[in-house]
Amino acid sequence: MLINNSLSGVALALNAMIDHLYNHKEQVEVLLAFGASPWEAAWPGFVKSVQAALIPAINGMNVVGLVSIPGMMTGQILGGAPPMKAAKYQIVITFLISGSSFAALCLICAFTIQAFFDHQGRHDDSEVKPQSRLNIAKLLDLSRLCPSKTKVPQATVAATPLLADSASPLVLQPSWEKPGEGDVILDLSLEGLVGKLRPLKVQLKVRGGQVLCLMGPSGVGKSTILKWIADLTSSQSSRSLRGQSETIMPQRWRREVLYLHQIKAPLPGTPATFIQAVEKLQANAGRPPLQVAPLLQSIGLEESMLERPWSELSGGENQRMMFAIAMATAPACLVLDEPTSALDEASKLLVEEMLKKRGNDSCIIMATHDAQQAERVGSSLWTFSVTP
Numbered sequence: 001m002l003i004n005n006s007l008s009g010v011a012l013a014l015n016a017m018i019d020h021l022y023n024h025k026e027q028v029e030v031l032l033a034f035g036a037s038p039w040e041a042a043w044p045g046f047v048k049s050v051q052a053a054l055i056p057a058i059n060g061m062n063v064v065g066l067v068s069i070p071g072m073m074t075g076q077i078l079g080g081a082p083p084m085k086a087a088k089y090q091i092v093i094t095f096l097i098s099g100s101s102f103a104a105l106c107l108i109c110a111f112t113i114q115a116f117f118d119h120q121g122r123h124d125d126s127e128v129k130p131q132s133r134l135n136i137a138k139l140l141d142l143s144r145l146c147p148s149k150t151k152v153p154q155a156t157v158a159a160t161p162l163l164a165d166s167a168s169p170l171v172l173q174p175s176w177e178k179p180g181e182g183d184v185i186l187d188l189s190l191e192g193l194v195g196k197l198r199p200l201k202v203q204l205k206v207r208g209g210q211v212l213c214l215m216g217p218s219g220v221g222k223s224t225i226l227k228w229i230a231d232l233t234s235s236q237s238s239r240s241l242r243g244q245s246e247t248i249m250p251q252r253w254r255r256e257v258l259y260l261h262q263i264k265a266p267l268p269g270t271p272a273t274f275i276q277a278v279e280k281l282q283a284n285a286g287r288p289p290l291q292v293a294p295l296l297q298s299i300g301l302e303e304s305m306l307e308r309p310w311s312e313l314s315g316g317e318n319q320r321m322m323f324a325i326a327m328a329t330a331p332a333c334l335v336l337d338e339p340t341s342a343l344d345e346a347s348k349l350l351v352e353e354m355l356k357k358r359g360n361d362s363c364i365i366m367a368t369h370d371a372q373q374a375e376r377v378g379s380s381l382w383t384f385s386v387t388p
């Protein structure tokens with residue numbers, strides 16, 4: 001029974017950890033992008049899983065202890081041992097069992113976290129699979145047993161040529177470029193697979209003050225490239241930041257080449273608590289507090305929104321708040337994934353103004369579906385083509 005309870009605790013820990021890492025992938029990615037180590041990013045899941053595991057395990061042990069200790073003690077006393085000695089012996093055994101179970105749980109959590117990230121702390125989805133859940137709705141869907149005889153005509157949409165030819169390698173190339181004057185901030189040569197199948201190559205240099213825009217059909221690999229650039233997912237790469245190359249630690253790289261998610265991440269708490277958490281990350285140790293409030297007004301947000309829960313902010317408010325926090329961290333390169341996708345025209349222009357106002361000591365790389373936006377803010381436009 002004791003083993004059974006401990007094992008169920010361990011199984012619960014694993015479930016909670018894997019669930020947390022999968023269901024809050026974006027949340028973990030947001031923290032990683034701000035310079036968190038994998039441990040810091042996965043910490044809430046770790047605490048949750050230890051709690052989930054310890055409660056049943058310790059409860060189980062208490063029950064087992066209460067039930068079995070009198071019996072075992074009686075046996076020892078009948079065998080000639082003094083009652084106090086028998087009691088102490090049982091208490092020590094209970095503590096040893098609790099301690100070893102706790103150590104086992106910690107180890108399991110550590111292994112789970114390590115399996116989810118590669119040695120550089122990047123996401124490694126291939127190692128841990130999400131739990132397959134029984135889909136009751138699908139099981140009860142009887143319509144698939146008696147398919148309708150009348151065929152609904154399907155609308156035929158011409159596939160984008162780039163996406164139709166799914167096997168040919170892709171390359172990212174400049175469509176137009178304005179000359180840049182600042183020093184080279186990022187020098188990258190990246191290569192990897194998009195959607196785990198299609199090879200893609202990227203070679204680019206971004207100078208201080210430049211805004212490099214990426215355009216291409218949905219699903220071609222823009223977000224994939226941006227995550228490679230920010231070192232959140234793996235690619236074969238040679239890269240340098242302000243002339244410094246491989247010696248840069250992943251956490252520092254991500255903090256300096258900060259990726260901002262396209263979608264709203266399910267963050268807990270409020271923007272103010274998130275800012276505090278970011279300031280406490282190891283990668284930000286010794287840096288001054290983030291000045292987010294002064295930026296909010298210029299992108300149409302009120303300072304009071306810092307105290308409102310993330311879940312109460314609209315998609316557009318969330319996007320602008322994250323943008324302001326990212327700008328306040330003053331990275332060397334801000335990597336933006338469709339930063340105005342949730343905004344109305346007026347708010348979009350406010351964000352663009354802020355992008356244009358920066359000096360020559362940082363650069364921007366952003367994905368967009370808006371050609372006019374690329375013309376308004378871009379120093380260069382990069383598009384995808386199939387290699388001959």
Ligand SMILES: Nc1ncnc2c1ncn2[C@@H]1O[C@H](COP(=O)(O)OP(=O)(O)OP(=O)(O)O)[C@@H](O)[C@H]1O
Nearest residue numbers: 125194195196216217218219220221222223224225
């Ligand atoms: N973790 C993943 N595992 C497998 N395939 C993936 C994964 N992430 C993305 N893909 C696939 O890689 C391809 C490129 O995705 P990506 O998100 O980079 O496209 P995108 O150009 O940014 O699209 P959009 O404009 O719609 O945001 C898509 O076909 C997508 O399904």
